[in-house]
Amino acid sequence: MGRLIDGQWHGEEPVAPTDDKGDFQRADSTFRDWLTADGAAGPDGQRGVAAKADRFHLYVSLACPWAHRTLVVRALKGLEALLPVTVVGPVMAEHGWSFLPEYGGTGDPLYGFDHLHQIYTTADPEMTGKVTVPVLWDKAERRIVNNESSEIIRMFNTAFDALGAREGDFYPVALRDEIDAVNDRVYKTVNNGVYRAGFAKQQAAYEKAARALFESLEWLEERLDGREWLVGDVLTEADIRLFTTLIRFDAVYHGHFKCNWRRIVDYPRLHALMERVLALPGVADTVDFDHIKTHYYRSHPEVNPTRIVPIGPERV
Structure with a gap:
């Protein structure tokens, strides 16, 4: 998968780092500000940013279950008109998540970048860490508000309610x-x-x-x-x-x-x-099995060295 070190991309870093006992170690998310209706601080005192229509942009992968959470809540809350989305391709190659068509991406409509790590270094030119989805991007300040999916779905749950979001409280x-x-x-x-x-x-x-x-x-x-x-x-x-x-x-x-x-x-x-x-409503449109299967079977050569994508199962 690779990672950024002092703002430079290093593609040789392992997809799945493990400890000395062979246990997989997931890295913590890096950007943890909070989107709120009025710009008030987040629940743990995080810097608050006021929700506004079309100020924010969501970068996701259709393959990634963590990013998928944000798409499901976006659909259930009816945020499509308020919060545009860009989808990276399913294959993580030498530059990680990519917008390039040859890797299944659809291009970056905001800045014309080729790879997601360029979004991260726009936010922090000296960034060190993994480049992950989802990314909640602030177009006005050209920065990442948050890249932790569990927090983003809680923001979507209430932040846009006064701007026409659909009723529904998923964290009563x-x-x-x-x-x-x-x-x-x-x-x-x-x-x-x-x-x-x-x-x-x-x-x-x-x-x-x-x-x-x-x-x-x-x-x-x-x-x-x-x-x-x-x-x-x-x-x-x-x-x-x-x-x-x-x-x-x-x-x-x-x-x-x-x-x-x-x-x-x-x-x-x-x-x-x-x-x-x-x-x-809207949830089935967030599920793409071609992206899901292509990502896992082609992006993890240490697990599937042949990178052959199976034809099944017939149904899930």
Whole structure:
């Protein structure tokens, strides 16, 4: 994948760094300011930026589950007219995420850049770190507001409400403690768990991650007994954050990341939850299996050295 070091791109850096036990290590997000309705500070005192129509731009990958979260909430809140989107191509090559057509990109409409790392160095010419999606970009100040998906979806939940966003609260006050608890386990063992299994460099690290993953899928399946949603009786961000992993699971994580104890189709309640979210207005338009499969099977040569993309599964 590569990374920036002092503002210079180094393409030889590993896609999936691991520690001395073979465990995958995910880097923290770098930019953590907060978009609010009036420019007030974020929930933990982060610098606030006032939401405005067409001031901000969202850079995403259709392949990436973290970026996919932001697209789902953008669709559910009806933010398409307020917040334009640019999509990078699915293949991460020597320059990482790319806008170039030969890598499946559609071009950068703002600055004509070829690669996403140029957006990062526009924001910080001395940037050191990974270049990831999603990116919430401020066109007025030419800077990255935030590149942490879990925070961006909470911003989208309320920041644009006064500007014509669709009604819907995916992080209701009365359910927040429970949502946070579910999110915490799902992130550690499912959302990131598939990566910990897939990028493990030692057998023990792989088995630890894989077993924790399927223990949590069993827990989630039981949790959905007699209910449609994970928390309360309404769609919340807990469902959305899980959905973007579920929709990729049978197509890529089951085979590519060796998460093959079971498929999501083998969990009737989890599969039904996935289908419920997929049927919500605008959500199906955010799912692109060509991008998803191409990205995983062609961008991780240490996992799939032949870079052959499988033709299946027939359905997810």
